[in-house]
Amino acid sequence: DAGITQSPRYKITETGRQVTLMCHQTWSHSYMFWYRQDLGHGLRLIYYSAAADITDKGEVPDGYVVSRSKTENFPLTLESATRSQTSVYFCAATAANSPLHFGNGTRLTVT
């Protein structure tokens, strides 16, 4: 039972480059989320999706784009990476009335 798979696990990119973080779930949970985790801020919601083709902004969406053409995939794209986007990114999924389950995270460094 793989659950949620994130790739890559680690990524170093340069300022201004586009980078996409991948997220795949082996369940068919309706809801998927992207969080970033930073020291002093905890986990903050970037974007979420209630179903395929339905996405909405979270607390810190600026500079990010998401899509959800298939239920099982929820990629997160940084269109033009900035140093402030250096963070650990977690993808998560849940069905209604169930706890949220997280992937193992992607550590992104923007130089």
Added chain:
Amino acid sequence: EDKVVQSPLSLVVHEGDTVTLNCSYEVTNFRSLLWYKQEKKAPTFLFMLTSSGIEKKSGRLSSILDKKELSSILNITATQTGDSAIYLCAVEVRGEKLVFGKGTKLTVNP
């Protein structure tokens, strides 16, 4: 703005001690409160609380929700070094979204 506050932010204890972690919240449209444990990787689920006053227990860990006081506590008895982690409290609001506190970093020394 929805807000979840955890205290203390960090705690250092000795093996065998009992600890109590606190979580308070101010949110619109409360649905449930969840506790997670985070070691080196992803947060792992501990408890989901929806009803006030009903204790949930798993081994040495237990948790209870007080909706009147808008708070919850997580107790760990007879702590072990393996309990060292960041403990996250989160409140579920509408749309299955979770609002997280900043976490309590627990260090258990042998």
